[in-house]
Amino acid sequence: MSKHTIVVCDHIHEDGLNILKTTEDINYVYAADIDKVSLLDVIKDADVAITRSSTDVDEKFLNAATNLKAIIRAGVGYDNVDMEACSKRGIIAMNVPTANTIAAVELTMAHMLSCMRKFPYAHNQLKNERIWKREDWYGNELFGKKLGVIGFGNIGHRVALRAKSFEMDVLTYDPYIPSTKATDLGVEYTTNFDDILACDIITIHTPKNQETIDMIGENEIAKMKDGVILINCARGGLYNEEALYNNLKSGKIAMAGIDVFKKEPATDHPLLDLNNITVTAHLGANTKESQKKIATQAAENAIESARGIAYPNALNLPIDENKIPSFVKPYIELTQKIAFLSAQLDKSAIRSISVCAQGEIKEYLDSLSTFATVGALTASSDKDEINYVNAKFIAEEKGIKFDTCEINHSSGYSNKITITITTEKRVNTISGTVFDDDVQRIVELDGFDFDIEPKGKMIMMRNNDVPGVIGQVGKLLGDNNINISDFRLARGKNSALAVILVDESISHKVLEQINNLEAAISVAYAEI
Numbered sequence: 061m062s063k064h065t066i067v068v069c070d071h072i073h074e075d076g077l078n079i080l081k082t083t084e085d086i087n088y089v090y091a092a093d094i095d096k097v098s099l100l101d102v103i104k105d106a107d108v109a110i111t112r113s114s115t116d117v118d119e120k121f122l123n124a125a126t127n128l129k130a131i132i133r134a135g136v137g138y139d140n141v142d143m144e145a146c147s148k149r150g151i152i153a154m155n156v157p158t159a160n161t162i163a164a165v166e167l168t169m170a171h172m173l174s175c176m177r178k179f180p181y182a183h184n185q186l187k188n189e190r191i192w193k194r195e196d197w198y199g200n201e202l203f204g205k206k207l208g209v210i211g212f213g214n215i216g217h218r219v220a221l222r223a224k225s226f227e228m229d230v231l232t233y234d235p236y237i238p239s240t241k242a243t244d245l246g247v248e249y250t251t252n253f254d255d256i257l258a259c260d261i262i263t264i265h266t267p268k269n270q271e272t273i274d275m276i277g278e279n280e281i282a283k284m285k286d287g288v289i290l291i292n293c294a295r296g297g298l299y300n301e302e303a304l305y306n307n308l309k310s311g312k313i314a315m316a317g318i319d320v321f322k323k324e325p326a327t328d329h330p331l332l333d334l335n336n337i338t339v340t341a342h343l344g345a346n347t348k349e350s351q352k353k354i355a356t357q358a359a360e361n362a363i364e365s366a367r368g369i370a371y372p373n374a375l376n377l378p379i380d381e382n383k384i385p386s387f388v389k390p391y392i393e394l395t396q397k398i399a400f401l402s403a404q405l406d407k408s409a410i411r412s413i414s415v416c417a418q419g420e421i422k423e424y425l426d427s428l429s430t431f432a433t434v435g436a437l438t439a440s441s442d443k444d445e446i447n448y449v450n451a452k453f454i455a456e457e458k459g460i461k462f463d464t465c466e467i468n469h470s471s472g473y474s475n476k477i478t479i480t481i482t483t484e485k486r487v488n489t490i491s492g493t494v495f496d497d498d499v500q501r502i503v504e505l506d507g508f509d510f511d512i513e514p515k516g517k518m519i520m521m522r523n524n525d526v527p528g529v530i531g532q533v534g535k536l537l538g539d540n541n542i543n544i545s546d547f548r549l550a551r552g553k554n555s556a557l558a559v560i561l562v563d564e565s566i567s568h569k570v571l572e573q574i575n576n577l578e579a580a581i582s583v584a585y586a587e588i
């Protein structure tokens with residue numbers, strides 16, 4: 061079995077490491093404890109790398125990583141990844157966007173409360189100086205204060221909700237959301253940045269990019285109230301650090317709660333010399349709950365991308381992500397998985413790939429077709445060759461035809477995609493849908509209704525619908541020491557289709573044995 065090498069460049073939770081360690085086709089390399097120069101040597105073998113914010117994915121890193129197909133940022137912000145350099149090399153970059161949201165939200169609230177009550181200083185006086193001097197610590201209350209939230213995404217809007225439970229007035233500035241996203245939650249919305257600058261406390265939750273770097277500097281601080289409090293648990297450099305320092309020192313800014321710095325680690329940063337600041341070492345994502353979730357998702361996504369099956373939360377696709385609503389993304393993933401599955405069912409050359417869509421999803425047929433092509437070619441050719449940029453080009457060179465169609469009658473599903481792959485020997489048609497925003501399901505296989513998660517090792521057996529078939533297949537697999545994890549059966553007029561999920565990979569020999577059962581019409585096997 062050829063193995064894919066996944067290099068873990070930064071510390072992630074052991075649950076993620078265990079997934080990598082115990083996956084048969086993964087060669088797992090732990091490189092979080094080596095220095096970043098030695099990492100350049102280790103990274104050269106990586107098919108996929110997992111990083112956090114401590115590893116810069118820059119030209120130096122990418123020049124060393126000559127095999128790299130994908131990179132997983134085990135977290136939200138990808139400002140440490142040179143996206144253009146990745147795209148030029150055909151490397152797909154992904155993040156894990158929501159797994160640490162709550163951790164960052166709660167740290168923001170902790171900094172806010174800490175700033176109001178000067179908590180670390182009061183703690184230090186009693187614990188380390190053994191002084192009981194209550195008159196030194198008259199703080200302020202969040203109650204009734206006006207909070208300005210810059211950026212109303214996953215973290216910003218949850219900070220706003222928590223602030224409201226402290227009975228604060230909350231105002232947000234985020235030109236990229238509909239105002240109703242805020243007003244529906246009882247949060248005031250403004251398009252005038254100066255309104256934010258007039259707040260008692262300001263917290264920022266935007267990505268770091270050309271537009272947001274130094275978003276708050278001397279000019280903006282000058283417009284603020286004397287004694288304002290500033291919180292930054294997003295990215296260092298969103299508040300100009302020099303202006304922050306000067307205005308904390310002068311007392312214009314009463315307190316700042318800072319988790320992130322322009323250059324990290326920041327152990328000798330001038331801000332650390334001030335006495336009106338609470339600081340943490342980029343701990344926004346550091347809860348056990350969030351790290352467990354991130355590491356698990358990062359490991360699973362790294363394995364899927366190493367196998368070329370799917371690239372969840374890809375950031376540099378050749379389609380404009382901003383034009384793809386979030387409900388479409390799971391369909392894109394599902395389309396790729398179904399095509400990958402379908403192309404494995406028959407090993408002969410693919411002649412055509414057709415993608416049909418019903419519901420609002422049909423507006424995205426072009427993107428779905430690109431992803432179906434990646435899935436199908438990944439299953440049928442040398443995986444290393446295929447990426448989103450070259451898939452259609454390679455398919456055309458192989459003489460594969462494309463077709464898309466809109467299905468206008470309702471099937472009972474609000475959206476449904478149907479992928480038909482025609483090979484030299486057979487036609488496979490598989491349909492899928494997504495429930496509850498992200499639950500992907502195969503709902504039809506060659507005309508038979510199913511409800512199957514597109515995941516795992518699957519035997520598909522078409523058979524005459526006669527008694528005893530399930531028992532015979534069960535015995536045969538048992539005799540070969542293969543555990544069945546699920547058995548799904550759909551019945552047609554004269555024949556039935558069984559999808560048997562198994563724990564172990566199936567050899568050609570076992571498939572032949574199943575095919576030789578009297579009732580069997582055809583047998584195929586696929587892994588996702």
Ligand SMILES: NC(=O)c1ccc[n+]([C@@H]2O[C@H](COP(=O)([O-])OP(=O)(O)OC[C@H]3O[C@@H](n4cnc5c(N)ncnc54)[C@H](O)[C@@H]3O)[C@@H](O)[C@H]2O)c1
Nearest residue numbers: 137164211212213214215234236265266267293294344345
């Ligand atoms: N401290 C930590 O450990 C930690 C943990 C998680 C996330 N983060 C950082 O927190 C930030 C927010 O993360 P998120 O998950 O909420 O991201 P998100 O993408 O869900 O939300 C970002 C929001 O910012 C808005 N935005 C973009 N540009 C803006 C601008 N110029 N002005 C106002 N709003 C703008 C977007 O419209 C979006 O609503 C990111 O920088 C992320 O890297 C830090």
Ligand SMILES: O=C(O)CC[C@@H](O)C(=O)O
Nearest residue numbers: 112113114135136137345
């Ligand atoms: O933990 C990290 O590496 C960074 C966490 C956070 O800043 C993120 O962007 O997800």
